[in-house]
């Protein structure tokens with residue numbers, strides 16, 4: 001195994017791959033360091049394996065990778081004491097394999113066509129060194145007995161040279177002679193930052209500037225049995241130093257049919273979902289790949305934090321391809337199932353604790369239910385609803401609870417809800433007086449959640465408590481009799497129309513219980529829903545429909561009798577007054593209307 005000097009031409013057909021690669025990976029030049037450090041780590045781990053298999057009997061020594069730079073000489077060096085290479089191996093692995101990776105990249109690029117984005121983290125391996133170096137040199141000594149040190153150098157074109165090398169100890173130095181336009185990398189902070197970004201959890205010690213920069217045994221690579229809560233919390237702090245503690249976490253550990261490890265944390269969700277996105281980091285065998293996991297992790301799971309590590313996620317392809325990849329799909333399904341199982345387990349093991357956490361995790365669960373049918377199937381048994389007395393129930397528990405009182409004449413269970421207990425109090429109280437229960441559904445996703453529930457639960461509908469008068473809210477067989485004749489009703493309706501003079505009001509006279517307000521203003525459920533959906537991403541056209549409020553005059557109320565009896569002047573005053581009371585009960589009375597209401601009230605008590 002002696003090194004014979006050689007010059008040669010690397011066998012690829014395209015002479016000018018390099019400028020193309022350089023151009024298209026422009027924004028990601030820094031990954032050269034990830035690739036070279038990964039190779040160095042592979043070389044160390046291969047040696048460890050050979051040693052444990054008994055194929056290498058020499059001393060292992062302190063296995064490590066060292067990154068250094070020399071500003072004056074304009075070099076960056078990645079050294080390892082791994083298996084090294086013989087001259088023949090350089091020819092095989094570097095000349096053929098490394099450069100064929102580059103060729104493959106070019107072919108993929110051609111296939112993808114101009115407009116198609118190629119994912120930045122294409123594993124270009126060794127060749128990526130040429131994104132920052134005008135010349136790359138390898139000094140290496142193989143672990144094999146009697147091996148001779150070898151040196152390889154190339155300028156990134158298709159020519160290379162191999163000569164005798166200088167290394168006296170087992171391992172490899174990759175020396176980059178940094179190009180003029182990449183001098184920014186000859187900087188301690190820059191290099192340290194890149195190393196921390198990509199190599200923070202790589203499995204072999206990496207030394208830079210006199211210290212080890214990585215944690216070689218992050219918790220996701222350990223067995224859950226060996227870990228305590230403190231370990232998970234400490235790791236969370238390590239990942240997100242300024243965040244509040246997470247609520248709980250899931251340790252992923254799959255060998256078959258794909259390889260996946262990781263820890264996913266449930267953060268305390270704030271109503272602004274965008275704050276929580278893009279926090280999952282994707283690794284491949286402890287090498288950081290990306291924190292843009294958009295197409296790898298289902299949308300709703302992106303609210304989770306933590307780490308996913310899988311060598312089975314293809315990274316060297318375009319994003320549209322990634323979504324269709326069968327491993328990615330399996331991984332998605334698996335994670336979704338694990339997350340649902342964990343929540344179900346928490347619910348069953350500690351219902352009270354689950355209820356206490358529900359305000360923080362409810363948003364996440366509902367998001368999952370709206371977005372993913374499989375998740376819905378599991379979550380429907382543990383998702384909770386909370387009523388205005390702050391009591392929690394599952395959907396089924398709640399359905400059973402309200403069924404006796406809140407079933408309408410079609411046999412549908414009508415669940416009532418409020419989006420604002422303060423503003424809708426009058427309506428809540430009148431519902432409660434009739435023995436109805438009212439849910440609080442005021443989260444940002446609740447309008448979608450309500451639609452999902454209605455589409456999945458047969459004979460269940462949800463209505464906002466102020467969407468109709470109490471008799472029609474839950475339309476039962478029983479009718480309340482009215483005390484007015486047709487003539488009186490007709491007059492009332494006309495007087496109201498003339499006095500209020502607003503074409504957005506649809507006025508009617510109805511028999512309501514005497515303890516209801518004389519006038520009730522409601523916005524029908526369907527109309528409000530169309531508006532809500534338009535606000536949160538539905539068809540915006542619905543939002544521009546004119547809003548018609550229903551104004552219902554309670555013919556059984558004593559004040560209505562007063563209106564009928566009053567002279568014209570008093571009648572106008574009373575009509576405005578009962579209408580203002582209706583507005584007031586919904587917190588809708590403001591400005592000059594409020595001022596004249598106060599004045600009128602004072603006049604009345606004179």
Ligand SMILES: Nc1ncnc2c1ncn2[C@@H]1O[C@H](COP(=O)(O)OP(=O)(O)OP(=O)(O)O)[C@@H](O)[C@H]1O
Nearest residue numbers: 039040043084093094097098123124125126127172
């Ligand atoms: N530091 C090193 N020590 C020993 N062998 C190395 C070292 N660096 C590279 N090699 C050899 O060169 C080969 C080609 O490296 P390259 O990084 O281009 O491809 P890869 O590591 O096989 O794949 P990829 O980087 O795309 O995951 C490696 O497979 C390895 O055999």
